[in-house]
Amino acid sequence: KKFLFEPLPVESHLDTDMEDHLMAEIVSRTVENKQDAVDYLTWTYFYRRLLSNPNYYNLAARSNIHLSDHLSELVETAVSSLEESKCAVVIDDMDIQPLNLGMISAFYHVHFSTIELFAASLQEKSRLRGLLEVLCAASEFDDLPLRKGEEQLLRQQGQRCHLKISRPIYHDVHTKANILLQSHFSRLDPTTSPTLTAE
Numbered sequence: 001k002k003f004l005f006e007p008l009p010v011e012s013h014l015d016t017d018m019e020d021h022l023m024a025e026i027v028s029r030t031v032e033n034k035q036d037a038v039d040y041l042t043w044t045y046f047y048r049r050l051l052s053n054p055n056y057y058n059l060a061a062r063s064n065i066h067l068s069d070h071l072s073e074l075v076e077t078a079v080s081s082l083e084e085s086k087c088a089v090v091i092d093d094m095d096i097q098p099l100n101l102g103m104i105s106a107f108y109h110v111h112f113s114t115i116e117l118f119a120a121s122l123q124e125k126s127r128l129r130g131l132l133e134v135l136c137a138a139s140e141f142d143d144l145p146l147r148k149g150e151e152q153l154l155r156q157q158g159q160r161c162h163l164k165i166s167r168p169i170y171h172d173v174h175t176k177a178n179i180l181l182q183s184h185f186s187r188l189d190p191t192t193s194p195t196l197t198a199e
Helices: 014-027 034-041 045-052 064-084 100-108 112-121 128-136 139-143 150-160 173-185
Strands: 088-091 095-098
Touching (some): 014 045, 014 100, 014 112, 139 173
């Protein structure tokens, strides 16, 4: 009866995208150091749910010490990831400064790992095929749906694309993104091609 008549609580997923949220706050100067980042977290829905459902967020206990350690660890992990991806720099093990890649990431709402991939992969001599493959490897395409039975359609449509995909994996969403983008850019006639959608 509880599950039928009472709504299930909505849990926060801030901890799964902590780096991107922190990067936006660092760029806007809301967060200027690690302590600001911990303070920022205490004002979020994530913090409220952390206290209400500690097991869901792997919080060992509800004591202030455990809570403080948990938040500090989340911030340390996120800031380290941003530093490794060259989106931010930590000064004197406390202050956080945004770098150019981090500003681009925050301004255009691009995942920090995608910016890291672009920075590492794009070169002056990159050709169109390489640019397209790097673009389609972006983590933003991870949520692109791949429906059952769509692999054959992707295979047929991929054969019509001008830039052949090296080692295509037709059950991979990034291959689907590549084929859809090429189909759009080449203005392939939808009446003679299989029906594929990005939705």
